[in-house]
Amino acid sequence: MPAIGSGKESSTADRPDTPGLVDRFGRRGKDLRISITEKCSLRCTYCMPEEGLPPIPGQNLLTPAEIARVVEIAVRNLGIEEVRFTGGEPLMRVDLAEIVRRCAQRVPGIPLSMTTNAIGLQYRAAELADAGLDRINVSLDTLDREHFARLTRRDRLPSVLAGIRAAAAAGLRPIKVNAVLMPETLHGAVDLLGWCLNEGVSLRFIEQMPLDADHVWARTNMVDARRLLSVLSESFDLREIERDDPSSPAEEWAVGGSTGTVGIIASVTRSFCSDCDRTRLTAEGTIRSCLFSDQETDIRGLLRSGSSDHDVAQVWRSAMWNKSAGHGMDAEDFVPPVRSMGAIGG
Numbered sequence: 001m002p003a004i005g006s007g008k009e010s011s012t013a014d015r016p017d018t019p020g021l022v023d024r025f026g027r028r029g030k031d032l033r034i035s036i037t038e039k040c041s042l043r044c045t046y047c048m049p050e051e052g053l054p055p056i057p058g059q060n061l062l063t064p065a066e067i068a069r070v071v072e073i074a075v076r077n078l079g080i081e082e083v084r085f086t087g088g089e090p091l092m093r094v095d096l097a098e099i100v101r102r103c104a105q106r107v108p109g110i111p112l113s114m115t116t117n118a119i120g121l122q123y124r125a126a127e128l129a130d131a132g133l134d135r136i137n138v139s140l141d142t143l144d145r146e147h148f149a150r151l152t153r154r155d156r157l158p159s160v161l162a163g164i165r166a167a168a169a170a171g172l173r174p175i176k177v178n179a180v181l182m183p184e185t186l187h188g189a190v191d192l193l194g195w196c197l198n199e200g201v202s203l204r205f206i207e208q209m210p211l212d213a214d215h216v217w218a219r220t221n222m223v224d225a226r227r228l229l230s231v232l233s234e235s236f237d238l239r240e241i242e243r244d245d246p247s248s249p250a251e252e253w254a255v256g257g258s259t260g261t262v263g264i265i266a267s268v269t270r271s272f273c274s275d276c277d278r279t280r281l282t283a284e285g286t287i288r289s290c291l292f293s294d295q296e297t298d299i300r301g302l303l304r305s306g307s308s309d310h311d312v313a314q315v316w317r318s319a320m321w322n323k324s325a326g327h328g329m330d331a332e333d334f335v336p337p338v339r340s341m342g343a344i345g346g
Helices: 064-076 096-106 125-131 145-152 157-169 183-199 225-233 300-304 309-321
Strands: 031-035 082-086 112-116 135-139 175-180 202-206 238-241 251-255 261-265 278-281 286-288 295-298
Touching: 031 064, 064 082, 064 096, 064 300, 064 309, 082 096, 096 112, 096 125, 125 157, 135 157, 145 157, 145 183, 157 175, 157 183, 175 183, 183 202, 183 225, 225 238, 225 261, 286 309, 295 300, 295 309, 300 309
Parallel strands: 031 082, 031 278, 082 112, 112 135, 135 175, 175 202, 202 261
Antiparallel strands: 238 251, 251 261, 278 286, 286 295
């Protein structure tokens, strides 16, 4: 189990007197990722074990009212500028629209987004847009139905594609497709980019990180950015675009002959930890300032014990101050986190 407490046991005496989320390396937290469930409708091999994650008792999940309160504290007290709901799979929460609506009411004007596999989204996209959801990121690794079924352990590709189109019709824009390529699906990268360009959605490829539940990740089996660019360049004229925001994880290329772009998030080979602006909240209500740290700080207990918004914010600031410098994947003694991506929330 991850360590639960106040983060690393280092002093915060030297923390500057500022209301925002800052760490000792000069980074400022602006992007909040909130996992709202551990449940998922897929079993992607790089994320979930085949049997799924251990269930979280319902009483240990944050309620819609608690999530909305946390979001308001994050925005009003800590300077968060964007909120994204993750999982597991957020659509597995039947009260997802209520969560979105409560948050939109508490922090009007703050962008609310969701990372989803889009299964079932065709039936809920309009409701979520009406509730205040602004945009979505969809996890889709291949257009080959057989490969999709093998990778996700579920034959649900048509539902994903229908969900993407329903989201576009509901006005959830921009839509970004996130693809984690495996060696066996690399040949499909060209088809996936062509489809995204035709559909008017943005595609971003992500290097596979050691966050799989089965702990079989190996750098030698990973499709890295250089190899991917070589494959794409055989079919597309790509021109690199300079990043306006250094904290944006994706390097982008304009695709010749179109108005679209393609991005690559090279989390492993081109680390962007020095510009990371994220802070995370797990489905159980613990703060996690880095994907690769097992240090978590409980705030669910604070919310349920009568603590003030000020007290919650102070604990959050302390957790952020002690954020690690980076994921440390290049270190000889690197050990992957105990939790998988599905348990942390992307």
